[in-house]
Amino acid sequence: MSRGSASGRAASLDDADPLGRFRSRFVTVDDVVAYLDGNSLGRPLAVTPARLARFAETAWGGRLIRGWDEGWMEEPERVGDELGRIVLGAGPGQVVVGDSTSILLYKAVRAAVALDPSRTEVVLSAGDFPTDRFVLQGVAAELGLTLVAIDAPPDGGVDPEHVAAAVGPRTAAVVLSHVAYRSASITDVEAVTAVAHAAGAAVVWDLSHSVGALPIRLDGWGVDLAVGCSYKYLNGGPGAPAFLYARRDLIPRLRQPIQGWMGADQPFAMGERYVPDAGIRRFLSGTPSIVAMQPLRDMLEVIDEAGVDAIRAKSERLTAFAVELVDDLLEPFGARLASPRDVGLRGSHVTVDHPAFPTMLPALHRRGVVPDFRRPDGLRLGLSPLSTSFAEVEAGVLAIRDELQVAR
Amino acid sequence: MSRGSASGRAASLDDADPLGRFRSRFVTVDDVVAYLDGNSLGRPLAVTPARLARFAETAWGGRLIRGWDEGWMEEPERVGDELGRIVLGAGPGQVVVGDSTSILLYKAVRAAVALDPSRTEVVLSAGDFPTDRFVLQGVAAELGLTLVAIDAPPDGGVDPEHVAAAVGPRTAAVVLSHVAYRSASITDVEAVTAVAHAAGAAVVWDLSHSVGALPIRLDGWGVDLAVGCSYKYLNGGPGAPAFLYARRDLIPRLRQPIQGWMGADQPFAMGERYVPDAGIRRFLSGTPSIVAMQPLRDMLEVIDEAGVDAIRAKSERLTAFAVELVDDLLEPFGARLASPRDVGLRGSHVTVDHPAFPTMLPALHRRGVVPDFRRPDGLRLGLSPLSTSFAEVEAGVLAIRDELQVAR
Structure with a gap:
């Protein structure tokens, strides 16, 4: 299966695609006919290899330690502000980049539940991504909190009414994903946030599976805290740094437990006692990887150029x-x-279940088709709006069809 | 001041330097005559820019998500094992790479103090690096522990006898740095570890200011836990990932509170409950940055080629x-x-105090001399054994002399 054999339908959809010109901005590789896992690891931009090399040669190698005084120190907030403006619907000073999603989720949840220590329950979804559930299990164990799991329908998002039934005067926080990692179901962030707030609880949203593909309005939706990763639709590279949002008026009341110098008020004062930074930097701990933030910067520019609404329309x-x-x-x-x-x-991926799928990935890889597998028997087709063509979607589904024929 | 004007003494020391040939392995830059801050941020290797570009182009861009199955998943342990073998004196399966030093210190200390919850004190040095003290203040505050600070002499290491006077049946952990960030004083890790163990306490060592420059024998010294950064003498780049060591026999008893999927027994089982990995991976949480680990890999090869004993001799x-x-x-x-x-x-840097130093950095930078400043009035000359020449040391000190003359 190659692009040349795409049906007239896929070809005409690609021809009519107003974002089609962006596909050439990404690195492609001959042995992959259909890359359908951009929601696990986005492709690098074509400018990324040279960007990384230039950074090492002229910024790190050329400026050496002086780089920290010449911009790196502010990079977590500067890239955070760009994330806020371009993809999160967040005004400046509320987003910081660093660590991993798991670490930042831990910090966000610890900060959220500390707002009112008399509240002892955390609401989550039984179907949420493992790291979200695992992190919450850990926080609950150490603080003696009770986890209240909502049973969302396997193919559906978390319903605001289910949340309303789960929250109450004991609820400290509601921790959910905007888009479900397996089904791609969208949860209505604004509605659920309002439900949580009506019960006096804080919300922590995981945006890993939506950021860069769906419009997000954190300020407008009244969200308290949010985290997300940058290696999916933000094309930051394997293990790229995560981000954390905290609403401006809440920041002074938020404390996280990993008190490293980079989150301190004056890191180089080498003072005796930790005093948290007045702003969003209080969520930093150690030195964030400046090298690993570079690919994300270029991708944010590309997203800004394309526009999130147009990206959602193509998705x-x-x-x-x-x-x-x-x-x-x-x-x-x-x-x-x-x-x-x-x-x-529906978010930007499509999951299909079939009993033959658990063993199908190697055969699909041999055909140059790269989707993801999710237990127990799902193939997840991740469609990254700026880099995926309609021809790839068709080639991918046709290859799956051919393998199902073989398996029959 | 340029290398050409180096005295006969510096030139002859350089000529006789058996490691002199390694200097050409690093990126250099014309406007820096003497880089004396390799202990804050080591220079990139000359191969690093191309390594990063190639990684983005062919590994990330070429293998895409398949890269995780083809080696990235094990990268934190593989690079950890190399760190163990080459610079930490640690057998395989005891070192993992990821996060930042502050985050890993938090995890290590939380794991150490949980070994015996009846012990309620943590011993530290009043002169330790801020992040170490700050992290401990945070852990103490959340767990209700008491911090016992040793007053080490400002120019000296922490004396085993001072530690012996501070530990007792209530001591849960002793948390110290191998080399002091300001004075470069070495603390005798083996002796202090024995003192702590005699009191029934665990030790957590911060190796940030020694790793790559001093011989370390974690297994031989009986250390329980250790952490360190890779952007100093390991030349990993700004904000490069940190590492954590835990002694093999202790690992099954160690639990850290940030239960992310990458530290789980079977991350892709998407199971209901978090079960920690049986080995050192239990100290991982989220997805570690694979991009940011690449420079470190090359530097470890170079250190292996030069040998830590030869590096210490040059230092x-x-x-x-x-x-x-x-x-x-x-x-x-x-x-x-x-x-x-x-x-x-003495470790691998030399600190000099003078009342004129707090305002001297800009003038030294104009002369192409880049040391570090440490409060209240110290210039810290970091001498990175594989990349620093004797001529640079001389050029640096001569420039400081010239500026002191101007200041007089």
Whole structure:
């Protein structure tokens, strides 16, 4: 299967794609016909290799320690502000970049539950990504909190009414994902935040599976805290730094327990006692990787140029096309759509379940088709709006069809 | 001041330097005549820019998500094992790379004090680096522990006898630095570890200011836990990942509170409950930056080729030469050596105090001389054995002499 054999339909969708010109901005590789895992690891931009080399040669190698006084010290907030402006709907001074999503989630949850120590419950989704549940299990164990798990329908988002039924005067925090990692179901952040706030609870949102692909309005939605990763639709590279948002008026009341010097008020005062930075830097601990932030900077510029609304529009067209192909080509073999049918409830990936999928990845890789596998029997087709073509979607689903034929 | 004007003494020391050939392995830059801050941020290797570019182009861009199955997943332990073998004196399976020093120190201390919750005191040095003290203040505050600070002499290491006087049946952990960040004083890790163990306490060592420059024998010294950074003598780049060591027999009993999926037994099982990895990976939380680990890998190879004992021997010659020049050229202006005179008690930097130093950095930078400043009035001359020449040491001290003359 190659792009040359794309149907007229895929080709005409690509021809009509107003964002099609962005595809050439990314590194591509000959042995991958359809990369459908940009939601696990986005492709590098074509400028990224040279950007990294230049950074090492002229910034690190050329400025040496002086680089810290010439901008690196502020890089976590500067890149954070850009994230806020371009993809998070957040005004400046509320986003910081560093650590990993798990670490920042730990800090965010610890800060959230400390706001009112008389509240002893944390609400989460039983279907959330493992790290979210694991981190919460750890926090609950050390602080003696009770976890209240909402059973979201496997293919659906977390319903505000389910949250309303779970929260109460004992709820310290509600911790949920904007887009579900397996089904791509969207949870209504604004509505759930309002429900939590009505019960006097704080919210912590994990945006890992939405940021860069869906419009986000953290300030407008009244969110308290949020975290997310930058290696999916933000194309930051394997293990790229995460980000944390905290609402401006809340920051002075938020304390996190890992008191490193980079989060201190005056790191180089070498003072006797830790005093947290007055602003969002209080969520930093150690020295963040400046090298690892470089790819993200370029990608944010590209997203800014394309515009998040246009990106979301293409994402909807991509997943709608994928669902159509799944219905036409895979459903006859017994495959089942495990993502919402309503495009408005669906993030930027499409998951399909079939008993033959657990062993299918090697064969698909040999065909140059790279989706993701998610237990127990799902293939997850991640459609990264700026780098994925309709032809790739078609090539991918056709290859899956061919393998189902072989498996039959 | 340029290398051409180096005295016969510096030139002959460089000529006789068996490690002199390694200097050309590093990126250099024309406007820096003497880089004396390799202990804050080591120079990049000359191969680093291309290494990073190649990683982005062919590993990240070429293998895409498949990279995780083809080696990245094990990278934190593989690089950790190399660190163990080459610079830490640690057998395999005991070192992991990721996060920052502050984060890993938090995890290490939390794990150490949890070994015996009936013990409620942590011993530290009042003169330790801020992040170490700050992290401990945070842990003490959240767990209700008491910090017991040892007053080490400002120019000296922490004496085993001082530690013996501070530990007792209530001591949960002793947390100290191998080499002091300001004075470069060496603390005898083996002796202090034995003192702590005799009191039934665990030890957590911060190796940030020694690793890569001094011989370390973590297994041989019976150390429980250790952490350190990789951006100083390991030349990993600004904010490069940190490392954590835990002694093999202790690992099964160690638990850290940030339960992310990368530290779980089977990350992709997406299981219901967090079960820590059986080995050293239990100290991981989120996805570590694979990009940011690449420079460190090359530097470890270079250190392996040179040998840590030869590196230490050159470090001793460099600091001895620096002390000699300080005595000859700066002492007449009232400058005072703030590092141990005994080379055996001194790490790989030399700190000199003078009331004129707090405002001197800009003038030194204009002369192409880049040391570090440490409060209240110290210039810290960091001598990175593989990249620093004797001519640089001389050029640096001469420039400081010239500025002291101007200031008089």
